[in-house]
Amino acid sequence: METAAFLIELGRYYLYAGGVVAAAFLVVGIDRVEPSANGSYAFRPLLIPGICLIWPLVLYRWISLERARGGQP
Incomplete structure (x- = not known):
């Protein structure tokens, strides 16, 4: 039971991190990458x-794309 709870928590934190990256990427990064x-x-x-x-x-x-561009806006 503890293993299942741990895996659920791990998945939850993975998606939280994904939400943070998605918010940052869609506000700032997508215009710079594409x-x-x-x-x-x-x-x-x-x-x-x-x-x-x-x-x-x-x-x-x-x-990697930001490094290739030299961090220029």
């Missing part, structure tokens, strides 16, 4: 579930 997404706000809520699930990949890609 310039064609500039001004398209209607589809951004549709991306939240996917970003919450694959947030480590999104975060890695966002950081």
